[in-house]
Amino acid sequence: MKRIKLIFNPHADRGRAWDIASSLKAIIAGRGEFEWASTEYPGHATEIARQAALDGYDVVAALGGDGTVHEIVNGLMSVPAERRPLLAAVPIGSGNDFCHNVGIPGDHEQAMQRILTGTPHPIDIGRLTDGSGRMEFWDNTLGVGFDATVTIYSYQITRLQGFAMYLWAVIQTIVRNHTARCSC
Numbered sequence: 001m002k003r004i005k006l007i008f009n010p011h012a013d014r015g016r017a018w019d020i021a022s023s024l025k026a027i028i029a030g031r032g033e034f035e036w037a038s039t040e041y042p043g044h045a046t047e048i049a050r051q052a053a054l055d056g057y058d059v060v061a062a063l064g065g066d067g068t069v070h071e072i073v074n075g076l077m078s079v080p081a082e083r084r085p086l087l088a089a090v091p092i093g094s095g096n097d098f099c100h101n102v103g104i105p106g107d108h109e110q111a112m113q114r115i116l117t118g119t120p121h122p123i124d125i126g127r128l129t130d131g132s133g134r135m136e137f138w139d140n141t142l143g144v145g146f147d148a149t150v151t152i153y154s155y156q157i158t159r160l161q162g163f164a165m166y167l168w169a170v171i172q173t174i175v176r177n178h179t180a181r182c183s184c
Contacts, residue, residue, distance in 0.1 A: 002059055003033045004115060005052035005085075007045050007072055009064030009093070010038055013161065017092040020108050021063055024090065027112045039068070049075025052085065059086045061115050065093010066140055073125060073139040087123075088115045094154070095166055098140040149173045 008021050028034050035057075037048045045062070049072040052060045060076060062069045069089050076084050090111040091099035098104075102123055104111050126138045141147070153176075154169040 001032050003057045004028075004035070004059040004061060004088075005048070005055075005057045006034055006036045006061045006063055007048050007052075007068065008036060008038050009045065009062075009068040012064035012068060012093040017064065020092045024063070024108060024112045027109060028116065031116055039064075039071075043071060045071035046075040046078075048072075050078050051075075053079040053083055056083075057085045059088050059115065061088035061090060063090045063092055065091070066095055066098050068093065069098045069139060074137050077125060077127075077137045086120050088118070090115070094161060096162070101140060146173060146177075149177055 008017070010018055010021075013020075037052075039045045039048070045064075045068050049060050053076055060072055062072045069087075072087065076087060089099050089102075089104055090108055091104060091106055092108060096106065099111065100106065102121070104114065123139065127135060128138065129135045150166065150169045150173045153172045154165055157165045157168055160168055
């Protein structure tokens, strides 16, 4: 029987993730050795994932959005490959691009079922090292400039979710930050 660590971000999808996570507990009841851990601060998922790997878990699952997946990937990549558990994810964040890009269903219950019955697939992980030697891994997209500004604006949008929220943030970024230039 697999040992599975479920790392839940209660702040995912602007705090709306609690209801979803509660409904998922029934799906896994009695179907394996599961341990839930809730993140409490930025970077906490990285610490929990690293410790789960060192403790010998077979699977570490992100229950949150792209930020939660990112932190967990960094925790898993900080341990030697032979001690690294599988990564799983349940998309309960705002954008959930990672899950969409790797084929994890958008339906929370189906994604949770995949943790139990799915087939592992390799994914590419990028590594970035800054001038001071700090290393960061990334699993989905890497964006600077325009992308970063869109993300900042998305944090201010409370009435929209998912694609609509990011589309509105893109429009705001274009309108607020566009400066037309003529090279006449």
